[in-house]
Amino acid sequence: MRIVFCGVGAIGSTAALLCRNLDATLVFIDFDRVESKNLLSQAYVKPSVGKNKAEALKLQLHNLHGVKAESFGVRLTRDNVETLCKGADLLVDAFDNQDSRQLLSDFARKAGTPLVHGAVSADGTFGLVRWDERFVPDAEDTQGQATCEGGEHLPFLGLLAATLARAVQDFRKHGVKRDAFVHPTAVTPVPT
Amino acid sequence: MATINITFDGRSADVPVELERMISDTDVRRIAVELVRSGGVPGLQRFELREDAFQHYVVDRFRGAHGEERIYLRPKVPFGAC
Numbered sequence: 081m082r083i084v085f086c087g088v089g090a091i092g093s094t095a096a097l098l099c100r101n102l103d104a105t106l107v108f109i110d111f112d113r114v115e116s117k118n119l120l121s122q123a124y125v126k127p128s129v130g131k132n133k134a135e136a137l138k139l140q141l142h143n144l145h146g147v148k149a150e151s152f153g154v155r156l157t158r159d160n161v162e163t164l165c166k167g168a169d170l171l172v173d174a175f176d177n178q179d180s181r182q183l184l185s186d187f188a189r190k191a192g193t194p195l196v197h198g199a200v201s202a203d204g205t206f207g208l209v210r211w212d213e214r215f216v217p218d219a220e221d222t223q224g225q226a227t228c229e230g231g232e233h234l235p236f237l238g239l240l241a242a243t244l245a246r247a248v249q250d251f252r253k254h255g256v257k258r259d260a261f262v263h264p265t266a267v268t269p270v271p272t
Numbered sequence: 273m274a275t276i277n278i279t280f281d282g283r284s285a286d287v288p289v290e291l292e293r294m295i296s297d298t299d300v301r302r303i304a305v306e307l308v309r310s311g312g313v314p315g316l317q318r319f320e321l322r323e324d325a326f327q328h329y330v331v332d333r334f335r336g337a338h339g340e341e342r343i344y345l346r347p348k349v350p351f352g353a354c
């Protein structure tokens with residue numbers, strides 16, 4: 081199985097690490113670079129600062145965990161989405177903006193590829209894991225809205241990433257698609 | 273019988289409601305304010321909740337396993353890399 085993580089920031093990078101036990105090829109797509117401030121909320125380590133996030137995560141998985149992965153250090157666009165995602169058996173959306181989520185959703189629906197989304201509110205008090213059949217990307221309240229990159233919400237982000245990884249693993253092992261609400265103190269399965 | 277699930281301030285709760293007709297998203301937000309103010313949402317009572325507290329919240333509508341209407345009022349979740 082080929083699992084493609086689109087966006088490997090706080091949620092994507094942490095969820096990907098929690099999928100390293102799977103008998104699957106993990107693939108990472110992200111154009112961004114690791115900054116020092118990311119070390120507080122994302123799964124990156126100090127030697128990765130300055131590297132492309134997709135490449136850095138691939139190297140960390142290989143060097144620290146002995147797991148092989150693939151990486152594409154590019155921005156996902158309408159021109160390359162098919163090339164990058166067409167071989168996927170499962171897509172995982174952890175992007176940080178509405179346009180990229182919509183682009184991925186459009187591709188997944190057209191290609192018939194399963195897609196699960198992980199998303200978090202700006203104030204770090206709520207997140208959800210939802211399969212694409214029931215997902216509509218939310219817009220930011222204001223463009224460029226500040227996010228919680230300072231590590232303040234790290235336990236909550238870990239909870240959300242773990243819930244996303246659980247959804248990936250349940251799909252991989254049992255073929256089920258479970259949605260969930262994630263609050264700072266609880267994970268609630270959502271009836272579907 | 274429908275269920276409104278309200279997520280606010282890091283908590284979430286179900287509230288059963290009788291709806292005689294389809295209600296708009298604006299109505300859902302208005303009803304939610306009244307429910308939270310009145311203590312009708314377990315664990316979420318706020319007497320002084322602002323009228324526009326849910327202005328930027330999203331309304332999701334699904335059918336449950338037995339066809340029942342479930343309405344979710346929740347914060348926006350635009351981010352994955354915060």
